Amino acid sequence: xxxxxxxxxxxxxxxxxxxxxxxxxxxxxxxxxxxxxxxxxxxxxxxxxxxxxxxxxxxxxxxxxxxxxxxxxxxxxxxxxxxxxxxxxxxxxxxxxxxxxxxxxxxxxxxxxxxxxxxxxxxxxxxxxxxxxxxxxxxxxxxxxxxxxxxxxxxxxxxxxxxxxxxxxxxxxxxxxxxxxxxxxxxxxxxxxxxxxxxxxxxxxxxxxxxxxxxxxxxxxxxxxxxxxxxxxxxxxxxxxxxxxxxxxxxxxxxxxxxxxxxxxxxxxxxxxxxxxxxxxxxxxxxxxxxxxxxxxxxxxxx
Amino acid sequence: xxxxxxxxxxxxxxxxxxxxxxxxxxxxxxxxxxxxxxxxxxxxxxxxxxxxxxxxxxxxxxxxxxxxxxxxxxxxxxxxxxxxxxxxxxxxxxxxxxxxxxxxxxxxxxxxxxxxxxxxxxxxxxxxxxxxxxxxxxxxxxxxxxxxxxxxxxxxxxxxxxxxxxxxxxxxxxxxxxxxxxxxxxxxxxxxxxxxxxxxxxxxxxxxxxxxxxxxxxxxxxxxxxxxxxxxxxxxxxxxxxxxxxxxxxxxxxxxxxxxxxxxxxxxxxxxxxxxxxxxxxxxxxxxxxxxxxxxxxxxxxxxxxxxxxxxxxxxxxxxxxxxxxxxxxxx
Numbered sequence: 001x002x003x004x005x006x007x008x009x010x011x012x013x014x015x016x017x018x019x020x021x022x023x024x025x026x027x028x029x030x031x032x033x034x035x036x037x038x039x040x041x042x043x044x045x046x047x048x049x050x051x052x053x054x055x056x057x058x059x060x061x062x063x064x065x066x067x068x069x070x071x072x073x074x075x076x077x078x079x080x081x082x083x084x085x086x087x088x089x090x091x092x093x094x095x096x097x098x099x100x101x102x103x104x105x106x107x108x109x110x111x112x113x114x115x116x117x118x119x120x121x122x123x124x125x126x127x128x129x130x131x132x133x134x135x136x137x138x139x140x141x142x143x144x145x146x147x148x149x150x151x152x153x154x155x156x157x158x159x160x161x162x163x164x165x166x167x168x169x170x171x172x173x174x175x176x177x178x179x180x181x182x183x184x185x186x187x188x189x190x191x192x193x194x195x196x197x198x199x200x201x202x203x204x205x206x207x208x209x210x211x212x213x214x215x216x217x218x219x220x221x222x223x224x225x226x227x228x229x230x231x232x233x234x235x236x237x238x239x240x241x242x243x244x245x246x247x248x249x250x251x252x253x254x255x256x257x258x259x260x261x262x263x264x265x266x267x268x269x270x271x272x273x274x275x276x277x278x279x280x281x282x283x284x285x286x287x288x289x290x291x292x293x294x295x296x297x298x299x300x301x302x303x
Numbered sequence: 304x305x306x307x308x309x310x311x312x313x314x315x316x317x318x319x320x321x322x323x324x325x326x327x328x329x330x331x332x333x334x335x336x337x338x339x340x341x342x343x344x345x346x347x348x349x350x351x352x353x354x355x356x357x358x359x360x361x362x363x364x365x366x367x368x369x370x371x372x373x374x375x376x377x378x379x380x381x382x383x384x385x386x387x388x389x390x391x392x393x394x395x396x397x398x399x400x401x402x403x404x405x406x407x408x409x410x411x412x413x414x415x416x417x418x419x420x421x422x423x424x425x426x427x428x429x430x431x432x433x434x435x436x437x438x439x440x441x442x443x444x445x446x447x448x449x450x451x452x453x454x455x456x457x458x459x460x461x462x463x464x465x466x467x468x469x470x471x472x473x474x475x476x477x478x479x480x481x482x483x484x485x486x487x488x489x490x491x492x493x494x495x496x497x498x499x500x501x502x503x504x505x506x507x508x509x510x511x512x513x514x515x516x517x518x519x520x521x522x523x524x525x526x527x528x529x530x531x532x533x534x535x536x537x538x539x540x541x542x543x544x545x546x547x548x549x550x551x552x553x554x555x556x557x558x559x560x561x562x563x564x565x566x567x568x569x570x571x572x573x574x575x576x577x578x579x580x581x582x583x584x585x586x587x588x589x590x591x592x593x594x595x596x597x598x599x600x601x602x603x604x605x606x607x608x609x610x611x612x613x614x615x616x617x618x619x620x621x622x623x624x625x626x627x628x629x630x631x632x633x634x635x
Contacts, residue, residue: 272590
């Protein structure tokens with residue numbers, strides 16, 4: 001951001017008299033944003049017998065000095081003339097506040113060759129700086145928040161949508177219910193005991209055809225477990241014999257001991273390297289068939 | 304239906320050889336009420352040379368079980384209270400200088416016993432933990448330049464408290480893996496607690512424990528356990544269970560893939576088989592069935608499965624994962 005540079009000069013009230021020093025000040029720039037810095041160049045012409053010094057008066061009780069903060073000061077030059085001398089000082093100031101701000105007074109002290117102060121002149125620069133604020137200074141209060149806008153949807157417009165959604169949900173539930181009934185009826189049509197009996201007959205034929213008896217027991221165990229799983233809806237394929245026994249006991253299945261005997265016999269063949277003969281296997285198949293027949297009409301547990 | 308002749312004979316020998324466990328169990332029941340499963344797990348570990356990590360809140364008779372067990376078994380018992388300032392030398396021993404003959408002599412530490420109770424193992428730093436776990440694995444200890452074999456049977460029962468984790472050093476997975484089983488010691492039932500209270504709230508002297516077992520009984524049982532028949536179907540079932548912890552998708556449990564950070568190591572298969580054999584021995588059976596495997600699978604696998612981030616977020620514990628695996632892996 002650039003500012004027009006202007007030269008403001010002022011003469012002290014004592015200007016014109018030969019023994020009085022002449023002081024001028026130049027401020028660059030003359031219009032700034034709050035917080036910006038300005039340069040003030042003071043030129044002091046005096047008799048030449050003394051040395052002039054410039055003192056910044058950081059007095060907080062002077063209203064104008066509150067708007068300026070000294071950043072740096074330096075002695076720029078000292079130019080001797082016949083019978084007089086001119087000295088130049090530069091002050092760098094940070095500017096605060098807002099509007100026209102008048103520069104605060106400065107003190108010019110004159111010292112003789114021994115360093116003693118011979119004279120002090122308080123000089124109020126007749127110069128002001130225009131400071132532009134960053135915010136709107138006219139705003140004193142927070143504006144109240146506006147209430148949120150409520151959509152104006154008429155109830156009659158929403159009602160059909162709600163009714164439609166409810167109708168769709170009811171329809172889906174009805175369809176699911178019907179589908180479940182159809183699936184269940186289909187499953188009931190495939191009687192698990194009939195399936196098991198068919199598998200047992202097939203196994204008996206395989207045994208007669210020369211199937212090793214120990215393999216027959218393994219298959220018998222699988223048939224029984226599948227039957228129990230489908231008929232009583234217990235987890236039998238991933239369960240050990242003890243767990244099946246526990247589940248059947250819990251369901252109060254009549255004659256579950258016969259089922260368990262068959263499973264335990266199969267366990268002996270499967271896990272204890274027991275080698276039954278073909279006759280034993282045939283007897284076991286017959287027992288399995290009887291067990292399944294006897295449990296055919298027993299009611300499967302309700303879900 | 305008859306068993307094979309060899310198995311029939313083995314079964315008879317097992318019944319004979321396992322009597323000492325019944326005596327020991329009777330003796331233990333004089334001092335300990337309930338905790339039958341924990342006692343059985345301790346027997347299983349002793350029968351197959353394993354070590355046990357017991358986890359339970361304080362006051363559940365963990366120490367009493369171990370000390371009574373050691374006394375009934377006629378074994379040398381040492382209790383080591385693990386503390387943060389403990390050093391490996393406090394455990395295994397150190398070299399002591401004898402100024403008389405200007406020589407260093409090894410002084411054996413408390414690890415030189417048959418049954419070690421490593422109480423609150425997670426309270427001591429990793430250096431001490433690894434010193435004990437090395438002794439567990441190698442069954443020997445080196446003090447200075449001398450190596451000493453640990454006396455058999457050698458069994459470590461370490462305890463840790465599941466509720467206090469401040470100021471503890473979590474056992475690294477590699478070291479936890481060396482424990483054959485991690486047994487959760489649970490609260491007693493109402494009736495058991497009533498009996499505990501009535502029996503313990505007295506000034507009378509406690510019933511002394513008789514040593515009813517000899518080391519030879521244990522070694523004989525171990526020999527018979529080695530002969531227990533394991534059908535290939537059961538072998539495959541064990542491996543299936545362990546592999547399912549690593550590749551659950553292969554067993555129809557794709558949802559578990561993200562739940563398990565890593566599954567059980569091959570050490571799990573070994574320990575599962577050994578523990579199942581010991582379980583069959585306790586049932587007086589000369590062969591293993593999947594029931595034996597299922598009976599000890601939780602204790603053998605729970606510390607070998609690390610649940611993933613998702614499982615932890617859903618508060619799914621290793622036991623839940625094992626339950627799901629058991630429901631999906633088909634029993635032979």
